[in-house]
Amino acid sequence: MDKKLLVRGMVVVVLGIIVIVGAVFALFPLKGHSGSYILATPYPEQNETYPVVRTVSQELTDEDVRHIETLFNASKDSALEVSRHAGTFRYSIPDKDYPYFTGAQPDIPSDEEARIIATRFLRERGLLPGNTRFSGVSFGSGYGECDGHSCVEYVLTKRVTFEREVHGIPVYGGGITVTIGESGEVVGVDWNIRDFEPVPDRYVRIITPEEAYGRLLSDQLVILPMSGREGVVRDISLVYWERDYGEYLPVYAFSTDSRKFYVWAVESTVRGDVK
Numbered sequence: 001m002d003k004k005l006l007v008r009g010m011v012v013v014v015l016g017i018i019v020i021v022g023a024v025f026a027l028f029p030l031k032g033h034s035g036s037y038i039l040a041t042p043y044p045e046q047n048e049t050y051p052v053v054r055t056v057s058q059e060l061t062d063e064d065v066r067h068i069e070t071l072f073n074a075s076k077d078s079a080l081e082v083s084r085h086a087g088t089f090r091y092s093i094p095d096k097d098y099p100y101f102t103g104a105q106p107d108i109p110s111d112e113e114a115r116i117i118a119t120r121f122l123r124e125r126g127l128l129p130g131n132t133r134f135s136g137v138s139f140g141s142g143y144g145e146c147d148g149h150s151c152v153e154y155v156l157t158k159r160v161t162f163e164r165e166v167h168g169i170p171v172y173g174g175g176i177t178v179t180i181g182e183s184g185e186v187v188g189v190d191w192n193i194r195d196f197e198p199v200p201d202r203y204v205r206i207i208t209p210e211e212a213y214g215r216l217l218s219d220q221l222v223i224l225p226m227s228g229r230e231g232v233v234r235d236i237s238l239v240y241w242e243r244d245y246g247e248y249l250p251v252y253a254f255s256t257d258s259r260k261f262y263v264w265a266v267e268s269t270v271r272g273d274v275k
Helices: 062-070 111-124 209-217
Strands: 003-007 010-015 029-031 036-039 049-054 079-083 088-092 132-139 142-146 151-155 158-166 169-180 186-192 202-205 231-233 235-244 247-255 260-264
Touching (some): 036 209, 062 079, 111 132, 111 158, 132 169, 209 247, 209 260, 235 260
Parallel strands (some): 010 079, 036 231, 169 235
Antiparallel strands (some): 003 010, 029 036, 049 202, 049 247, 079 088, 088 186, 132 158, 142 151, 158 169, 169 186, 235 247
16 A cells, blocks of 8 residues: 655655667558558667566665655655655656746756756766666647647756666666756656666577567557557667566567557567566
8 A cells, every 4th residue: 555654844655566780671661450660770680689687676764765855855845756665766846847837938948958957966966877878858848829820839848868778778667757847947856767686587589670570560569559550660679678577578669750669579488488
């Protein structure tokens, strides 16, 4: 059961569990079950086998939770959600993390300024491990107005993301997201960094990128979206995906201009062997 604690004016929610160049390619559409794809990137070269990794369980103490709280100079308007078991947390100033539009464009830093602000904020607090890397800056929250002839979009926050890597492979959903608000204020930090066992649990054979692309066309996806299963595939890469709690297997990520599609890099018989 979730447990709420009040720590120095902050609401702290403690949760039991939170939470490459290859073959020639052609620029023409291939039809899948419910959409068309255009392959606009070569198939990457991959190893035949990759390690399966396991996370290390953490049991955060009350003192650990208090330490996390002190990192943010929290106020009564702040909230902190902590997963004791995973060692992850989310800090937020809700009114600024998801602000109301006030009728004018607020002073939001440029993408490069946001990157510098987020990096410095994390480093000063010891929250940027060596196996994370800057991933990008994206639109956070905003507001749009249309008058029938044109539309104006107002940017209210930006999000700076840092990817977590294990054995040089990014971890899906693992990493850090820093939300930057007006005047460059850090108004949110989603810290999803988990420790992994240094020695792989085992090695598994993966399918080829060509085979994975064929499964993309036949909608054999890790997560099947309701719509939008189409696009120009501009990048193919491997990432780790959590199959069962605490164990990560490789998947192929097919990146289009608007989204990513994920296909298992291992056969179903291997996935059934997950401990």
